[in-house]
Amino acid sequence: MKNEKERYDLSPKELPEKWYNIIPDLPTPPPPPKDPDDGPSRMDNLNKVFSKGVLDQEMCEDRYVEIPEEVRELYRQAGRPRPLIRARGLEEELETPAKLYYKSEFESPTGSHKVNTALPQAFYAKQQGIERLTTETGAGQWGTALAYACSLVGLDITVYWVRAASSWKEERRNLMQLYGAEVHDSPSTQTKIGKEMLNEDSDHEGSLGIAISEALQDAKRDENAAYSLGSVLNHVLLHQTIIGLETKKQFKMAGDYPDVVISCVGGGSNFGGLAIPFAADRINDGKETEFIAAQSEVAPNLNGDYRYDFGDYAEQTPLMKMFTLGHQSAMPSIKADGLRYHGAAPIISALKNEGFIDTIIFPQDEEYVFDRAKTFIQSEGFLPALESAYSVAAAIDKAKECKRKGEEKTIVFNVSGNGFMDMEGYRDVLGLG
Ligand SMILES: *Cc1c(COP(=O)(O)O)cnc(C)c1O
16 A cells, blocks of 8 residues: 555535636637527527526626535535545556546435536525426436435426436336436327327337427426426536536645546536536646546537537527537437437537547447446446446546556546446446346
């Protein structure tokens, strides 16, 4: 054992008091969302379905936004601040001169970083007198996080769950139900768009874009309900900056600073959460930090076109400027279903457009990725979520590159969730007995 510290803990008192909004610092801020040329106004729709608290934050131009004391208390109840861990075991296993650190979002009570935005979103809805939230979920982590938050603040919740994942993640469905959620496989018979899709194909495996359309239609027809989104939007990324703000304090404790920041990208919320506070230093302090986004070849949205596109299949959201594969593009299902979304968050897209972000695209069969997760499990002892395995794999590949080139870089990666309910994914792909 070397005598440098392995783990950097902040006390509950050191929990950040403000979220960080990068938009005022961006050289070219993302252009605002807008309505398409024809059809009803989707911008008006936004005002109808979102709670006021998050809508204000969506348009916010302040650099820092106070975290309400009630939300800070909920964050503490959920176990924040979370440790930053030096990956000594992994470094030794890889014989790399690089220094590896990871942020432990897998310590979340429901299994992912999504709790960081679920709690404030539920808090603002409750404060406004809303009774029920509707949402979509892909891998199931977002639905669980929001069900957890709703149970803590006292709201009902309806979840539309992409069938590609709901068909094999029975335990996650039960966890959402334990938190009091009503869960529908999507496409469902609950909404007009769901019925249309089922008419086309009664075994339709669904997509996040379709599930978002269903949750929006549900919220629109009930004046006591609001809709809640787990990634992509500015307010979601704002809430997630708690990850990177904590991590920056922890690097100060360690007397170190990352040369490379890595995470997986579906819509971009966990990547943004870690990366955005460090991207600010690149903009304002001339740091040369590298940012790497890990994606699947079934949904490499950051390599798509940078243009205005809808956020959902049925074109109910406003148009947002983002790197996109097209809002109705078919993406084969993978085990890491949380990474299967057609577009990257407008803020992440703006950073990509500035040349801040490199992407690494992993093969569809996922064996390459889950095999590297196995190396992490055996050297660090934690079980990453299937999506987080992409972050781990990208960090391992970077550490190996450092070894080849003899570079002593400091690398930080986010382990966005735990894989306790993902075992079937690992089993199928790695052929476990
Ligand atoms: C949802 C999810 C992701 C992907 O979504 P982002 O918004 O890109 O973070 C990644 N990891 C986990 C564990 C998730 O639950």
